[in-house]
Amino acid sequence: MPPASPTDARVVVIGAGIVGCSLADELTARGWRDVTVLDQGPLPAPGGSTSHAPGLVFQTGPSKTMTEFATYTVEKFHSLEADGLSCFNPVGGLEIATTEERWADLHRKAGLAASWGVRAELLTPRRCTDLWPMLDEGRILGGLHTPDDGLARAVPACRAQMARAESRGARFLERHTVTGIERDGGRVTGVVTDRGTFPADHVVSAAGFWGPVIGAMAGVDVPLLPLAHQYATTEPLPALDGVNDPRTEASRPILRFQDRDLYFREHTDRIGIGSYAHRPMPVDPYAVPAFDDAPVMPSSLPFTEEDFAPSWQDSIGLLPALGASRVADGFNGVFSFTPDGMPVLGESRELRGFWLAEAVWVTASAGVARAVAAWMTDGRPDTDLHECDLHRFEDAQRSPAYIEDRGAQNFVEVYDVIHPLQPMEAPRPLRVSPFYARQQELGAFFLEGGGWERPHWYEANAPLAEGLQLPERDAWSARYWSPIAAAEARATREKVALYDMTPLRRLEVTGPGSLGFLQAMTTNQLNKKPGAVTYTLLLDEGGGIRSDLTVARLAPDHFQIGANSGADLDRLLRHAPDGVQVRDITPGTCCIGVWGPLARELVQPLTRDDFSHQGFGYFKARRTHIGHVPVTAMRLSYVGELGWELYTTADLGLRLWDTLWEAGRPHGVIAAGRSAFNSLRLEKGYRSWGHDMTCEHTPYEAGVGFAVRPAKGDFTGRAALEGHSERTVTRKLTCLTLDDPAAVVLGKEPVYAQGADAPSGYVTSAAYGYTLGRCIAYAWLPAALAVPGTAVHLAYFGEKIPATVAEEPLFDPQMTRIRR
Known part of the structure; x- marks a missing residue:
């Protein structure tokens, strides 16, 4: 049983790396005193990823949550001191572009930085060389400077947080190898080590790449793949002689050369070079040697010079002064990747009290620790963690083969320019609906989510797009898009379309x-x-x-x-x-959305039940038959048109599709994809x-x-x-329409009030509204700006895109099309 008082909770944290030390500090700051941190290695550098980490902290990325984690890490480490020095060196960051694609992406990234509140500035090649004189200016198209990024001194930060946590009652025990997790009645009760057992009400696995090993002891899957990453250090360079203080090591920004999967940082008079350009090197966490058996430390594997050779030549090409130097030493450092590149956080349901704080790099360490500590002590995190929740992965995504394939691919793509709709290429297809064969016959263009193949449009509908007058799209918004989506949206508004809704999760609650x-x-x-x-x-x-x-x-x-x-x-x-029984019925069932003004003409002849508006009202459900197929029919619509969601078992799914398709031929039925669906749902404000x-x-x-x-x-x-209501809010999710009918944005762009230099909010979802003839964007804005008619602008690849706050819903506000 858990303790009577939360502050009496006995917590055992496994792993005294940067995450474990940060978590102990955060928990004890919240009043939890009985905190024990165990590690198999010597402290304060026990030999995990923290012990060799280069300490790069770049805050900006497409995930707002990860940016918040990094921002807090910067703030916290700034405030920590060890050996009379701050645990954070704010040298800034500099990402340089040597290709047009990267230069465009840095403009997009500057927009992300603005959306998330990170200072950033696009620089000319000359200003880049002012910050890094060793750069070959002729190779550079420009750069993105983030002055508040920098270098975390990870091991000193561990020491500083250990000292604070110990002053509040925590204890840190080195050379304690965990051998088992004790449990009783579905709850964790203790941690067994080679030096004794530690009773616990909460156990947190912050073991880094050993996470799968600890998880297995608890009967909990930890979906991460340890991979080796190359890091090399040059000989002393004359160009750096006397430039840097040996105690702080660096004064120039962290340099990222993502076009060649490289980054650089100073080590006093040397340059450290990290490379993601080499082949993925998976590491078996069960085979990593103990600290005393490792040549250097468990996370530091022998350097493979042949893998680094191309990166060395690329480094010389960017920094010609390296041509007179050589690699003095290097290692292949082990760290963790997950199938989607995000951390794995939260409490196991199968073993209550067993928590994961895994796949966390130094960049996000303090932010993750704060969120997990809030989750443990308050019962909920203080920030949105849905992207990191350990339960986000489906069973189909938890096989060792899947984790290895996706983890390795994330390593390969860590510095790639990734489109927000871009799917992983393998393993695919993994999960398909019963309609998959028919979708292939219709030329479906599939993207992937949650392991599911999801049609975004169908090439069979290409003739419907002929003659449509659509604005020409820029290269970025044209990726993973087709004008066919406009034709499918139009057909849904004018006739009837079938949508595959199978990937949406379905639960059953009974008893x-x-x-x-x-x-x-x-x-x-x-x-x-x-x-x-x-x-x-x-x-x-x-x-x-x-x-x-x-x-x-x-x-x-x-x-x-x-x-x-x-x-x-x-x-x-x-x-x-x-x-009360709760069951996930998604894998054994399927769903077709039948939507459009002719939906009733299609469905009614297939059933003996009354599907009229009077006989089957909006937001009603019934069990019936469509042809030979038993279905659960629900009169719902996420596209703003008359229609039904029709559910049946997976074995009858293909028969349901064929029945609807044949009956729909006289009515001009089409299959429509997620691209049209997203446009239609934004027109309705869903x-x-x-x-x-x-x-x-x-x-x-x-x-x-x-x-x-x-x-x-x-x-x-x-x-x-x-005491809360629509009248009391200070911010609102707000509908915007872009003033220029040819303009398109995709989401996460910053939104500016007229005359403002700093953004007032950011876009959440965006899509072209084909019925309206312009792009729709929903954005979080202060309530004072969320007034219809207010003029704002969005930043899209550095361009100002004028927009206007609109009254919602934009389409059919009286709901006459759905309720008929």
Whole structure:
């Protein structure tokens, strides 16, 4: 059983690297005193990834969460001292472009920096050489300077945080090799080492690339792949003689040459060079030697000169002064990659009290520690962690082969220019709907998400796009897009289309007490007659939106839920009382969305039930048959048109598709993809959880306050929302339309008020609205700006794109097309 008082909790952290030390500091700062940190190596440098890390901290990336982690790491390490020096050296960062593609991407990255509040400036080649005189100016097209980035002194930062945590009661024990995890009744109870057992109410695996080993002891999968990464140091260079203080080592920005997968940092009078250009080198965490058996340290493997040779020549090409030098020493350092490149954080459901803080680099270390500490002590993190949640991976994504394939690919692509829609190329296809063969016959262009193949458009519809007058797109927005999407959107508005909705997660909740359970977990009134469908929200205790759900009451104690992620399943399973069963039915079922003004003409002849508006109202559900196929039909629409979601078992999915397709021929039915779907849903103003709203936002801020019914009784987050309403919010998810009908943005661009130098917010989702003839963008803005008619502008690859705040929904505000 957990302790009576949270502050009495016994915590054992496995791993005294930068994450473990940061976590001990954060936990003890929050009042938890009984914290023990164990490591198999000697302290303060036990031999994991932290012990050899070059300490690069670049804050900017496409993930807002990861930027927040890095920003806090910079702030915290700035405030830490060891040996009379700060644990952070703010030399800044400099990313240089030697190709047009990279130079364009640096403009995009400058926009990301602005969106997330990071100082950044695009520089000319001359200004780049002012910062790094060794650069060959003739090779450079420009650079991106981030002056607040820099070098973390990782091991001193460990020492400083160890000292603070120890002063509050924590203890750090070196040379304790973990050999087992004790458990009882589904809860962790202790950690077994070669030097004794440590009772625990909470155990945190912060073991880095040994994470899979610790996880296996606990019966918990840790989906990460250890990989070796090359790092070399030159001989002393005359150009650096006397330039740097030996104690701080560097004064010039960290230099990234991503066109050749390289980075550079100063080591007093030498240059350190890191390379991602070599072949992936997977490392078996079970085969890594112990500290005393390793030639240098466990995470430092022998340098493979032949792998580094091309990178050395590329380094000389960029920094010609290196031609008179050579590689003095090097090593292949081990660190962790996951299938999507993000950390793995959170508490296991199978073993309560067992937490993961894995696949975390120095860059994000303090930020991750703060978030996990808040999660452990307050019951919820203080930032949105859905991208890092350990439950985000599907079972199909947890095989060792999948983890190795995707982890290795993430290593290869770490410095690549990655489009936001760009899928991994392998292993594919992995998960396909029952309609996959028909989709291939129609020339589907597939992208991938959650392991699923998702059609984005169909080449069979190309003739429908002939003659459409569409603005010409720039190269970036034209990637993973086709004008066919416009034709599919138009066909949905004018006739009828079939959409594959199979990848959307479906849960089933059954048993006595199901209604009371769901009422307590969600915000809207679910106590309705069977056959009702309700849009509702899962909130955290602070009133933040953990997810949005569509709940169909099929029988008094039988509910089908449309959910977003594995975290939704995890949350319901954790809280389900005895007698209530929660089951993921996604793999064994499928769904087709039949939408468009002719949807009723298509479906009604296939069933003996009444599908009229009076007989089958909006947001209603029923079990029926479509032809020979038993289905659960729900009258819902995420595209703003009349229609139904039709669910059946996977074995009957192909028959359902063929039945609808044949019946739809006289009505001009088409198959339509996700590209058209996204355009149509933004025209209707429908939110996408994880993009438009997260746990950082309340329902009233996000414009979904209509799904909150405080009068129904208590539910998670209700108390936190007291006194809140649409009138009290200070920020809002806001609809924008771009003034230029030819302009297109894709999301995450900064938004500026007129005359402002600093952004007021950022775009969440964006797509071209083919019905409206212009691009739509939703953005988080201060409430004072979220007034229809307000003029703003977006920054897109360095260009100012004028936009106007619009009244929403943009399309069919009276809902006449859906309710007919």
